[in-house]
Amino acid sequence: MEDDRLDIRRRRLVKGASALAGLTAAGSWLPARAQSGGRVVLGTWGGDYSKLLAKNVDTPLLAPKKYEVVHDIGGDAERRAKMRAEARLPRGTSDLQGLSAAQMYEMNEAGLCLPIDYAKIPNAQYLLAPLKYPYGLGHIYSGKVILYNPKLISTPPTSFADALDARHGSKLGIIDIQYQFTMMAAALASGGSMTNYEPGKERLMACRKAGAKILPTNEAMAQALQNEEVGVCIMWKARAVQWQKAGAKVETVAPKEGIPLYVSGFVIPKNAPNKDAAHFWLNEMLEPSAQEAFAEDMGYNPSVTNAKIPAETERRIGFNADERKRLIDLDYGYLAKNDAALKEWWDKSFKG
Amino acid sequence: MLAPASIVVMIGIVIPIFILFRYSLNQYTPAKMMVDAFTFENYAKFFTDPFYRAVLLRTIRVAAVCTAICVVLAFPMAYCLARTRSRFKSLLLMMVILPLFVGNAVRAAGWMVAFGNRGIVNSMAMGMGITHEPVQIMYTEFAVVVGIIAVNLPFVVLTLQAVLEGIDRAIEEAALGLGAGPWNTFRHVLLPLAVPGVITGTILSFILAMNAYATPVLLGGPTFQMMGPTVYNQFAGLSNWPFGAALSFVLMTATLVLTVVSNWVAHRGYRR
Numbered sequence: 001m002e003d004d005r006l007d008i009r010r011r012r013l014v015k016g017a018s019a020l021a022g023l024t025a026a027g028s029w030l031p032a033r034a035q036s037g038g039r040v041v042l043g044t045w046g047g048d049y050s051k052l053l054a055k056n057v058d059t060p061l062l063a064p065k066k067y068e069v070v071h072d073i074g075g076d077a078e079r080r081a082k083m084r085a086e087a088r089l090p091r092g093t094s095d096l097q098g099l100s101a102a103q104m105y106e107m108n109e110a111g112l113c114l115p116i117d118y119a120k121i122p123n124a125q126y127l128l129a130p131l132k133y134p135y136g137l138g139h140i141y142s143g144k145v146i147l148y149n150p151k152l153i154s155t156p157p158t159s160f161a162d163a164l165d166a167r168h169g170s171k172l173g174i175i176d177i178q179y180q181f182t183m184m185a186a187a188l189a190s191g192g193s194m195t196n197y198e199p200g201k202e203r204l205m206a207c208r209k210a211g212a213k214i215l216p217t218n219e220a221m222a223q224a225l226q227n228e229e230v231g232v233c234i235m236w237k238a239r240a241v242q243w244q245k246a247g248a249k250v251e252t253v254a255p256k257e258g259i260p261l262y263v264s265g266f267v268i269p270k271n272a273p274n275k276d277a278a279h280f281w282l283n284e285m286l287e288p289s290a291q292e293a294f295a296e297d298m299g300y301n302p303s304v305t306n307a308k309i310p311a312e313t314e315r316r317i318g319f320n321a322d323e324r325k326r327l328i329d330l331d332y333g334y335l336a337k338n339d340a341a342l343k344e345w346w347d348k349s350f351k352g
Numbered sequence: 353m354l355a356p357a358s359i360v361v362m363i364g365i366v367i368p369i370f371i372l373f374r375y376s377l378n379q380y381t382p383a384k385m386m387v388d389a390f391t392f393e394n395y396a397k398f399f400t401d402p403f404y405r406a407v408l409l410r411t412i413r414v415a416a417v418c419t420a421i422c423v424v425l426a427f428p429m430a431y432c433l434a435r436t437r438s439r440f441k442s443l444l445l446m447m448v449i450l451p452l453f454v455g456n457a458v459r460a461a462g463w464m465v466a467f468g469n470r471g472i473v474n475s476m477a478m479g480m481g482i483t484h485e486p487v488q489i490m491y492t493e494f495a496v497v498v499g500i501i502a503v504n505l506p507f508v509v510l511t512l513q514a515v516l517e518g519i520d521r522a523i524e525e526a527a528l529g530l531g532a533g534p535w536n537t538f539r540h541v542l543l544p545l546a547v548p549g550v551i552t553g554t555i556l557s558f559i560l561a562m563n564a565y566a567t568p569v570l571l572g573g574p575t576f577q578m579m580g581p582t583v584y585n586q587f588a589g590l591s592n593w594p595f596g597a598a599l600s601f602v603l604m605t606a607t608l609v610l611t612v613v614s615n616w617v618a619h620r621g622y623r624r
Contacts (some may be wrong), residue, residue, distance in 0.1 A: 075588070
């Protein structure tokens with residue numbers, strides 16, 4: 001009996017020693033652990049975007065390196081509220097959050113984003129400079145253009161002023177969730193600027209009075225264009241390409257006043273549980289293969305210079321030299337400061 | 353014996369409501385979202401702004417109309433269910449319960465297909481020559497009212513059916529035998545006895561309609577604003593939790609007060 005006990009003690013000792021040796025060994029390669037596995041919780045929009053992230057980034061690039069990528073799917077509004085609600089926790093529930101550039105700015109202003117350590121993201125050397133933020137990375141971009149159906153709109157619009165015009169009556173469609181960009185386009189069409197949306201309000205009210213249709217989502221607009229209930233609207237060029245692929249008979253025009261940029265990217269919450277893995281995921285997101293696949297599948301432009309896009313795809317989704325000169329970035333500070341007031345006007349005066 | 357239930361209620365309902373009320377007294381700033389304070393300015397904003405008052409009144413109107421229509425439609429359905437001796441009674445009951453197996457959003461999606469400009473309703477109307485152009489049904493109050501009635505009707509039918517089952521058929525037969533016509537039997541015998549069921553069904557339908565979210569969002573669209581979506585928009589869209597919390601309390605209080613008052617009025621009338 002005594003011998004048995006001794007034997008057990010001996011076995012425990014051996015086990016303990018092995019465990020200790022294992023831990024020591026693990027300690028020696030701990031910094032490299034993120035490179036060889038781990039779990040990444042990715043906050044993202046659902047639908048195509050989530051599917052394509054899985055198809056073009058998670059599965060081909062992360063899975064072989066033993067990373068488990070979990071998508072926390074939801075609208076950006078809900079996910080931003082979650083980031084705010086979790087701000088006081090030492091350990092949040094997500095490692096990355098997919099947001100628009102304006103929302104990334106807003107979250108950073110609220111003190112919720114981890115400064116990006118670009119030393120951990122070698123692929124960032126190819127990242128377009130305007131999409132390289134201290135608090136996040138642009139993933140893909142497109143620009144706001146005019147969509148019109150030549151069958152319903154006889155004179156092709158060339159500017160936001162042409163598109164957001166009361167003469168179109170109920171043939172003009174406006175997307176509710178795109179209130180910021182709609183107000184921005186109306187401002188640019190009415191003598192306003194990226195830091196002053198006020199001049200556009202009168203134009204929008206005139207369109208509303210003339211019967212412009214307000215549709216709740218991008219998808220509702222796609223359907224309205226397909227059904228020819230709407231003949232003209234403003235939208236990202238990438239979406240226009242998708243809708244054209246789906247059979248909508250619409251043409252796109254880059255507006256004279258300028259092409260406001262839409263950037264979709266990612267931030268790392270300050271309390272992300274796996275910050276190293278989050279940086280690693282961002283690096284893989286910028287891989288040319290992932291960027292090229294996104295351009296082909298979703299119609300958005302790559303955010304890196306080393307992605308090779310076929311000429312035909314480039315023609316459909318990209319902007320020519322003249323148009324590129326007209327790409328204009330938003331004033332994120334103005335938006336963050338005035339968003340609540342803009343939305344209040346939109347809900348109460350424009351829609352109300 | 354009541355302690356475990358009380359603890360669950362405390363943790364699950366009372367504490368979150370208390371936290372929500374505390375939030376409603378805080379201040380909103382775009383950068384920080386919520387700043388600790390003790391102010392009633394969010395409530396003042398609601399009551400002084402005609403827009404938010406109109407949203408509340410619209411919600412009450414829609415809830416009242418839906419509830420009235422639900423009760424009127426549900427009574428004959430519940431009566432038939434309660435009085436039928438058919439061997440298919442279980443099947444009929446199942447047909448009433450069946451819509452409850454499907455979520456509100458899914459049912460609203462079905463209405464969206466029916467009410468679209470190229471939906472079944474417009475196609476039929478144009479096919480029959482009633483109209484030559486599609487009629488705008490989606491994103492109107494009518495669409496929302498129809499959607500909410502479809503959601504609430506089974507609840508009211510089941511509530512009324514349970515009460516009508518308990519009313520002895522002999523009482524009705526006695527009234528009819530004593531010369532009261534069907535209308536008088538309904539008015540002076542059946543309806544007074546069914547009042548508890550009518551009140552419960554009314555309360556249930558009214559509360560559900562006041563707090564409706566998916567149906568107004570999907571069928572009402574961006575321009576038809578009710579309280580439920582407005583509360584959500586403040587929390588999730590604008591991150592204005594203090595005002596969202598104040599709106600929640602206004603909605604909760606309005607629902608409670610109107611329910612208690614209507615219950616009291618109905619009971620008073622019933623006693624007379």
